[in-house]
Every structure is written in C-alpha cells, then in structure tokens.
Amino acid sequence: MGVEGQPLSFWLARFFIGLPEIVGSPIYLEVLPELRAYRGELLSGERATRGNAVHAASFLRERRIVVEDALLNNAASLRYILVHELFHFVWWRLGNPSRRSFDMLIRKEVRVGIRGELGESSGVAKSKLQAGDCEGSGPRWKNYVCESFCDTAAWFYGDRTITALVSLPRRRIANRELWLAAQTGLRA
Numbered sequence: 001m002g003v004e005g006q007p008l009s010f011w012l013a014r015f016f017i018g019l020p021e022i023v024g025s026p027i028y029l030e031v032l033p034e035l036r037a038y039r040g041e042l043l044s045g046e047r048a049t050r051g052n053a054v055h056a057a058s059f060l061r062e063r064r065i066v067v068e069d070a071l072l073n074n075a076a077s078l079r080y081i082l083v084h085e086l087f088h089f090v091w092w093r094l095g096n097p098s099r100r101s102f103d104m105l106i107r108k109e110v111r112v113g114i115r116g117e118l119g120e121s122s123g124v125a126k127s128k129l130q131a132g133d134c135e136g137s138g139p140r141w142k143n144y145v146c147e148s149f150c151d152t153a154a155w156f157y158g159d160r161t162i163t164a165l166v167s168l169p170r171r172r173i174a175n176r177e178l179w180l181a182a183q184t185g186l187r188a
C-alpha cells in the first residue's frame with residue numbers, strides 16, 4: 001500500500017518531519033476500507049452500511065488510530081488527518097493547566113461571536129453546541145474544545161495547502177498558533 005506512488009513506510013517516516021517532540025508509548029496505525037461511525041462503534045468495508053462516514057478514528061486506551069484507505073491517495077489530507085488524530089492522544093495527556101488555558105482561548109472566541117474553524121471536526125462539534133454551553137463544561141462543550149485543539153494542531157503541523165477547511169479569521173489563527181507553539185514537553 002502506498003501514498004501517491006510512494007510506499008507507506010517512506011511516507012510515514014516523513015510524517016514526523018516538522019512535528020514537535022512528543023513522547024509516549026507506541027500508537028498503532030491501522031488502514032481499513034470505508035469507515036462509518038455508528039453508536040460508538042467503527043464499521044468498515046461491507047459492515048459500513050449505517051452511521052456517519054468518517055475518515056479516521058482514534059482509540060485512546062487501545063493506542064490505535066484507524067484511517068480510511070482512500071486517504072492514501074492524498075498525502076496532504078492524510079497528513080492533516082493523522083496529525084488531528086495524533087493530537088487526540090496529546091489532548092488526553094495534556095494536563096489540566098494547559099487544557100484550561102486552551103479552553104479559555106476558545107471560550108473567548110465563542111463569547112465574542114467569532115465565526116469559523118480550522119477544520120471539519122470542530123465545525124461539526126460547534127454545530128451541536130446549544131445556548132449556554134460555553135458558560136459551562138458539559139460534554140458538548142468539552143468535545144468542541146477537544147476537536148478545536150486537534151484541528152488547530154492539524155492546521156499548524158499539517159499540510160497548509162488544505163485551505164478549504166479554514167474559515168477562522170487570520171488574527172484568531174495567529175492566536176491559536178502562538179498558543180500551540182508555546183507548548184513544550186508534549187506527551188501522547
């Protein structure tokens with residue numbers, strides 16, 4: 001299997017170029033045909049007859065990332081999505097002070113009515129928010145902050161040619177980039 005004519009191993013070796021140092025136990029990567037998320041389960045191939053189509057999924061406790069095989073035809077999308085999934089593990093291990101600080105950044109954006117995102121996942125999570133969610137820390141809000149974090153990383157460390165996913169105003173992008181660049185000692 002390969003990405004745009006290169007073997008997958010060649011491409012994965014390049015994946016780490018430009019990423020910050022992230023320490024942690026191995027995370028396994030699985031490539032499967034057509035993926036759908038249905039009631040907390042990931043269905044693939046012939047079983048993927050219901051639920052929402054997804055490009056990838058992460059299983060934090062199993063330390064496993066599953067990506068859809070069609071992504072291997074597009075190195076830019078694959079990088080963007082793999083960084084997003086990798087940063088789900090980083091968010092999990094980030095620690096409360098950093099999580100709170102990122103949460104405040106996102107809360108400010110929502111409170112002043114900033115529109116736009118740095119990816120599809122945070123856009124979907126934001127569309128599920130209800131009035132008052134940004135005043136508390138319920139599951140919808142937590143999910144939105146987490147997806148915003150992973151989309152921010154995917155933009156910052158991913159392939160910036162995927163501008164179609166970017167609708168956040170430039171100044172806000174710069175704020176998020178500054179925040180992310182200041183993070184050191186990342187674990188996954």
Ligand SMILES: [Zn+2]
Nearest residue numbers: 084121147150
């Ligand atoms: Zn995500």
